[in-house]
Amino acid sequence: MRRLELSIERLSKSGDGVAEVGGRAVFVSGAVPGDKVLADVFEQGKVLRGDVLQVLSEGPGRRAPLCPLADRCGGCDWMHLTEDAQAEHKTRIVTSTLEHLAGLGTDAYELLPMVTSPLPYNTRRRAVLHPVKGRLGFFGKRSHTQVEVELCPALTPPLESLPGELADALGSALKDVAEVHLLEVAGEVAFALMARGALRPKHRDVAEQLVRDEVVRGVVLVPGQGKGNPELIGDPVLEDDGVLHRPDAFAQANADVNRPLVQHALEALGPGPDDAVLELYSGNGNFTFPLAAAARSVLAVESSTVSVALAQQAARKQGFGNVRFVQGACETIAEGLAKESERFDRLLLDPPRTGAPGVGTWASRLLVSRVVYVACDPGSLARDAADLVAHGFVPRTVRLFDLFPQTKHIEVVMTFSRGDAAS
Numbered sequence: 001m002r003r004l005e006l007s008i009e010r011l012s013k014s015g016d017g018v019a020e021v022g023g024r025a026v027f028v029s030g031a032v033p034g035d036k037v038l039a040d041v042f043e044q045g046k047v048l049r050g051d052v053l054q055v056l057s058e059g060p061g062r063r064a065p066l067c068p069l070a071d072r073c074g075g076c077d078w079m080h081l082t083e084d085a086q087a088e089h090k091t092r093i094v095t096s097t098l099e100h101l102a103g104l105g106t107d108a109y110e111l112l113p114m115v116t117s118p119l120p121y122n123t124r125r126r127a128v129l130h131p132v133k134g135r136l137g138f139f140g141k142r143s144h145t146q147v148e149v150e151l152c153p154a155l156t157p158p159l160e161s162l163p164g165e166l167a168d169a170l171g172s173a174l175k176d177v178a179e180v181h182l183l184e185v186a187g188e189v190a191f192a193l194m195a196r197g198a199l200r201p202k203h204r205d206v207a208e209q210l211v212r213d214e215v216v217r218g219v220v221l222v223p224g225q226g227k228g229n230p231e232l233i234g235d236p237v238l239e240d241d242g243v244l245h246r247p248d249a250f251a252q253a254n255a256d257v258n259r260p261l262v263q264h265a266l267e268a269l270g271p272g273p274d275d276a277v278l279e280l281y282s283g284n285g286n287f288t289f290p291l292a293a294a295a296r297s298v299l300a301v302e303s304s305t306v307s308v309a310l311a312q313q314a315a316r317k318q319g320f321g322n323v324r325f326v327q328g329a330c331e332t333i334a335e336g337l338a339k340e341s342e343r344f345d346r347l348l349l350d351p352p353r354t355g356a357p358g359v360g361t362w363a364s365r366l367l368v369s370r371v372v373y374v375a376c377d378p379g380s381l382a383r384d385a386a387d388l389v390a391h392g393f394v395p396r397t398v399r400l401f402d403l404f405p406q407t408k409h410i411e412v413v414m415t416f417s418r419g420d421a422a423s
C-alpha cells in the first residue's frame with residue numbers, strides 16, 4: 001500500500017473517480033473529477049484502488065453531506081455532490097459507457113432530458129438491512145464492512161426510523177436473521193424477515209406485536225433455504241396504482257420517478273390495439289398493466305413465483321383478460337418462443353443488473369419492430385445495445401430517470417426500432 005496525492009480526472013463507468021499513476025488507472029471510491037485527494041493506494045486483483053484519507057482540494061459540485069454516516073455507509077455514495085453535479089456525472093457515465101462499450105456516440109440516438117427525483121432525500125421506499133453488532137444496517141462503502149443505522153434520511157418518511165425500531169423490537173432474535181427487507185407503498189409499511197435457518201417463535205412474536213401495534217401492516221417471515229415455507233403475519237400485500245407489492249419481491253425504489261418511467265416506457269414502445277407485446281423481467285406487473293390497457297395482448301415473463309402470483313392476482317382484480325404471466329427464466333422462455341416461431345410486435349424488457357445477454361437474437365427471431373430496454377446498469381445496457389445493433393436494430397432515444405438520488409446509480413430507458421421498420 002502506498003500513500004499518494006491523486007488528481008481525479010474522470011469517472012469510471014461504475015462511478016468511481018479515476019486518477020493516473022505511472023500510466024495505470026487508480027479507481028477511487030467517493031472521489032469526483034477535479035478533486036485532489038490524499039489516498040491509500042493498493043492492488044485489488046489486477047486493479048489499483050485508492051481509499052480517500054483527505055480531500056485536499058474540492059472538484060466542482062462537492063458539498064458537505066447531510067447524513068453523518070455518509071463517509072462510511074454504502075447506501076448513499078454520492079451524497080457529497082450537489083444534485084446538479086450528480087445529474088451531470090450520471091449523464092456522462094451513461095453516454096461514455098454507450099460510446100466505449102457499444103460504439104454509440106450521442107449522434108447515434110436522441111438524448112432526452114433526464115427525469116429527476118422531485119425530492120432529493122426521503123425517496124427510497126424499499127431497502128435491505130443486515131444485522132450489524134446487534135443492530136441493523138447497510139453495507140459500508142467497501143462492501144465487506146457494514147454500518148449500523150438507526151435513522152436513514154434516504155428512506156421515505158414511514159420507513160426512516162424503522163432500522164432502529166426493528167432492531168430494538170427484534171433484540172436477541174436478530175442473531176438468527178440474515179436480512180430484513182423494508183417496503184413502503186402509498187404510506188403503508190411491511191417488511192420481510194429472511195431467517196438464517198428455521199423460523200423461531202421469537203420471530204413470530206415480534207412480527208405479531210409490530211402488526212398489533214400498527215407499526216407495520218404486515219410481515220413476511222421467510223425461513224432459510226429448505227427450512228419451510230414463508231409465513232404471512234397481518235397483511236403484507238400493499239397496493240399502488242393497481243399493482244400489488246410484497247416486501248420479499250422486487251419494487252422500483254422511488255415511487256415518484258417510477259410513474260414517469262412507466263409512462264415514458266409505454267409511450268416509447270407505443271403499442272397499438274392490434275399489437276402483441278412480449279415483456280421480459282415483468283416483476284409484479286409495474287409496466288404490464290399500462291401495456292395491457294393499450295395492446296391486444298401481453299405475454300409477461302418473470303422468475304419470481306411471488307411476483308407472478310401477485311401479478312396474476314392484480315390482473316384478475318383489474319379484469320385484464322389479455323395478459324398472460326409465465327413464471328420462469330426469460331433466457332429459456334425467449335429461446336423457446338423463438339424456436340416455436342412465435343411472433344410479437346413489440347418487446348419491453350427490464351432486466352436485473354446483469355442485463356439480458358441474447359436479447360439481439362430474441363428480438364430479431366421474434367420479429368419485433370420496436371424494443372424498449374429499461375436498464376439499471378449502464379455497462380450491461382451498452383453490451384446488450386451493441387447486440388441489438390448487430391442484429392439490425394437502430395437506437396432511437398435514451399432517457400435517464402433518477403430513481404436513486406444521492407447514489408451513482410441511474411435508470412436508463414433506451415428505445416430501438418428494427419432497421420427495416422417504420423420508427
Ligand SMILES: C[S@@+](CC[C@H](N)C(=O)[O-])C[C@H]1O[C@@H](n2cnc3c(N)ncnc32)[C@H](O)[C@@H]1O
Nearest residue numbers: 250281282283286302303304329330350351352
Ligand atoms: C429490475 S426488476 C424489474 C421488475 C419490473 N419490471 C418492475 O418494474 O417492477 C427485474 C426482475 O427480473 C426478475 N428476474 C431476474 N432474473 C430473471 C430471469 N433470469 N428470468 C426472469 N426474471 C428474472 C426479478 O425477479 C425482478 O422481478
